[in-house]
Amino acid sequence: MYQSILVPLDGSEPSHNGLRHAIYLARETKATLHLVHVIDSFPLMFELSSQGGFESMNQSLRRWGQGMLETGRRQADEQGVKAEVILRDLTQGRVADVIVELAKETACDLIVLGTHGRRGLRRLMLGSDAEAVARTSPVPVLLVPYHPAA
Numbered sequence: 001m002y003q004s005i006l007v008p009l010d011g012s013e014p015s016h017n018g019l020r021h022a023i024y025l026a027r028e029t030k031a032t033l034h035l036v037h038v039i040d041s042f043p044l045m046f047e048l049s050s051q052g053g054f055e056s057m058n059q060s061l062r063r064w065g066q067g068m069l070e071t072g073r074r075q076a077d078e079q080g081v082k083a084e085v086i087l088r089d090l091t092q093g094r095v096a097d098v099i100v101e102l103a104k105e106t107a108c109d110l111i112v113l114g115t116h117g118r119r120g121l122r123r124l125m126l127g128s129d130a131e132a133v134a135r136t137s138p139v140p141v142l143l144v145p146y147h148p149a150a
Helices: 013-029 042-047 051-078 095-105 120-126 129-136
Strands: 004-008 032-039 083-089 110-115 141-145
Touching: 004 013, 004 095, 013 032, 013 051, 013 110, 013 141, 032 051, 032 095, 051 083, 083 095, 095 110, 095 129, 110 129, 129 141
Parallel strands: 004 032, 004 110, 032 083, 110 141
Antiparallel strands: none
């Protein structure tokens, strides 16, 4: 059914929950996972006063993102699922735009995206990359809501 699944990761519990679902789905369908992390360092440019400070923080973000992706790849490997990692910088637009472009570039036939499951005013105030991906994706999107244990 699915051959190639894109899984955006941001280090949050909802994204880890999405990864667990994606690994299960990939194992059942023999699909390859494409684990992606998008580095959005744009806000840092306004907060750091020197170019050196920005570069140092950007390198830290890259190392953290690469480590998170490698952890996800190991989790997939432990379940017998092939996974590739993709680390991208946000140069313009929104994170959702990068995710949709990567789905096209990698010829994925599904995006699995963990969500916080916010509704109403909280969702409107915070924005929703998951909603933007679901609205603009050329392929189906599986939104996996996260419900922390009570």
